[in-house]
Amino acid sequence: MIILDQISKNFPGANRPAVDRMSLRVNQGNICVFVGPSGCGKTTILRMVNRLEEPDSGRISIDGKDIQDVNPDHLRRSIGYVIQQIGLLPHRTIEQNVSLVPELLGWSREKTRQRVMDLLTMVGLEPDEVSLKYPHQLSGGQMQRVGVARAMAADPPIMLMDEPFGAVDPIVRIRLQDEFLRLQQQFKKTICFVTHDINEAIKMGDYLVIMNQGRLVQTGTPIDVLTSPADKFVLDLLGDDRGVKILDLTRSETLMEPVNESDGFMHNGCRIQAIQPVKIALEIMMQKNADQVGVYRGDELVGMLAWNSIKEHISRISGGVRS
Ligand SMILES: Nc1ncnc2c1ncn2[C@@H]1O[C@H](COP(=O)(O)OP(=O)(O)O)[C@@H](O)[C@H]1O
Ligand SMILES: [Mg+2]
Known part of the structure; x- marks a missing residue:
């Protein structure tokens, strides 16, 4: 379980906090989706959870432990992180890219290799076809799959996913979403998932965190939010087809x-x-x-x-x- 307690973050020179006194809980095995317009602070939150940014105030704990007390490298190895586009090292093969964390953890060559092959298969790639290729030789959808495989390599209990399917066309995107939900049914990771797309949020989320300008506007299950939007901002975000949803x-x-x-x-x-x-x-x-x-x-x-x-x-x- 991840708990954010009154987290704030100000970047120098900004006229408002990037994240403003956010408190929330992400339950074990759930997908919690952070959704809101560009600039509302979603990425900053994920980066604070794996300590790529430090909050100015407030506390974040994982399974009861304040992450300030955890070595950042150790913390990051226990958290899979998937970001939109890039993220793959261009001069390493797909196999080498997915092997990064297992190697850091000192797994044997044989165990790592087996794990990489299993993971590539799991995310719907043909290991023989892609493992020796370089990132630029893959399609956008294939690269996103590799990104997911890499984040899951060491079987981390927590995954942070920042617009992970944002860079692919709508049809591939729907397929990646469906496949990821299927994997999640099996693996039950605790997931913080960021998107600016309300439809993706409703589809992927067990729980939604709706944000605007660094603030938490509403939390709840998709059906809760759809049936009782907290204010005009949420109502507009949900769209004209709220009834159909x-x-x-x-x-x-x-x-x-x-x-x-x-x-x-x-x-x-x-x-x-x-x-x-x-x-x-x-x-x-x-x-x-x-x-x-x-x-x-x-x-x-x-x-x-x-x-x-x-x-x-x-x-x-x-x-x-x-x-
Ligand atoms: N490293 C940074 N330095 C200065 N301002 C930043 C930095 N990172 C993010 N911001 C600002 O913080 C706010 C929140 O950004 P971000 O978390 O990236 O939003 P989102 O992911 O929801 O689009 C924005 O106003 C953005 O310009
Ligand atoms: Mg972002």
Whole structure:
């Protein structure tokens, strides 16, 4: 668990703090996403967690230990760090790049080599194809994968990811996000993830930290933030399609009603699984020109989801800013 306690950072000559009295907790095994416009202090926070910057005031602790008391080199070896673009050493091969931390840790050549091959495979690269290449010989998406592999090389419990998928095109980006979420299900790292893209934040985050001008504006799960934005800034950040985003995160079973006898006739072919999002149910209804769908768990009909229930739900939550 990472705890920030009243962290502030001023850079010389700036007219406001880069980070202003931020307090928050990142739970073990969670992805905590820091999201907000450029210049709001996201990168500075990550850099303070691995002591590339020191705060002017406040404390940061990891698993109960103040990081001021940890040797910065040791600290950084226990934290994987992925940054946008660069980061790979241009004159070293991919294998050498991914081996950096294991070598620092004194792993044997054989163990390191095996680990590198496993990691490259894990992030979706073909080790035989890329390990002897140099960074400039890879595509943007491949380089990002190498960046992730390198950060995970020594199996650090914590990862800091600063716009890790920012430099690739939208399609590759979605694939990298999906693959990373799959890896995370397996490895359950504690992750601080920075993005300025609210859609990426909602998709990747167990927990969101919304920032503006160095200050924390709101924290909460994606659905919490979507359903009760703290102020106009958050509302604007969430975008005009906030309602659609909510329906994408709401399981069909949460809005369904009990089945009654006659329904058997009416949802002809119109069915959805209970855990699928309401947004999909809506799409099915539109395609089939129906006003309700049967909600199933496996083959069992467990409820009905009606167009009207969805409409009511939207009007309940679209009231705007939390009072
Ligand atoms: N090394 C630095 N020296 C001076 N100002 C900096 C430095 N690093 C960041 N800043 C300033 O601190 C603020 C926060 O920057 P940053 O943390 O990089 O924001 P973000 O990652 O959210 O875009 C910005 O106003 C930026 O100009
Ligand atoms: Mg940044």
